[in-house]
Amino acid sequence: MAYKEKEIEKLYYSIGEVAEIFNVAPSLIRFWESEFELIQPKKNRKGNRQFTVEDINNVRTIYHLVKEKGFTLQGAKEMLKNDTQSVKDKMEMIDSLKRIRQFLSEVRDKLH
Amino acid sequence: MAYKEKEIEKLYYSIGEVAEIFNVAPSLIRFWESEFELIQPKKNRKGNRQFTVEDINNVRTIYHLVKEKGFTLQGAKEMLKNDTQSVKDKMEMIDSLKRIRQFLSEVRDKLH
DNA sequence: GCTACGCATGGCCTACAAAGAAAAAGAAAT
């Protein structure tokens, strides 16, 4: 063959393939699907899950939070809900600083 | 008394006091002590735990990771292993801002 | 045969809570 066959990116992946990618049991993927809104693969007429690459990336996100970073499922949900806790923490800080500045300028005005 | 008595910062706090600060059961503090090297209060001759302010701040770090951010204990341990300083820095910032806000609202009340 | 499905049930740790004993701290009476 003259040309090396190009890797074809499949449209859909089965649950078994996805499970293998992350080296977990298919039941775990189904369980996560029941727990996380983020994971919602299409199903064909028969009911089989069809994972797109994006679906798989969503699974990857869950996997990363739960298996690599060590969040509880609840903690991972919060993380996803709030864009990430650290963002939230930073916003709280900024908000706090704004209020402080506001307050201090009021004080300055009263001192005059 | 002519002078307002200064708040005395205790040298040692009992496990009950520490538990109350975080609104958890004393048994949980003991359990965390058994799990995290970070928490190692001194014990007196009788075996009672004596928490310094620093010990309490270490408990606060655990509390933050486990109860607020949603890490598993294992996840929290990893976090502490790799990233102790930045966790502590952020917590100090948040704590510092809280104190400042508290102080400023006292100032505001006195101005009225 | 292989892989998928849903559903139910099973099971192992994690993350604590409760139990039980002993000491300390009040409180009441002497």
Added chain:
DNA sequence: ATTTCTTTTTCTTTGTAGGCCATGCGTAGC
């Protein structure tokens, strides 16, 4: 002040609810 009784606080050890999946069953398409 001291004795006695009660309540609170601590300790260590043991128990346990629930979180996090895994396994098994019956079924169906390829």
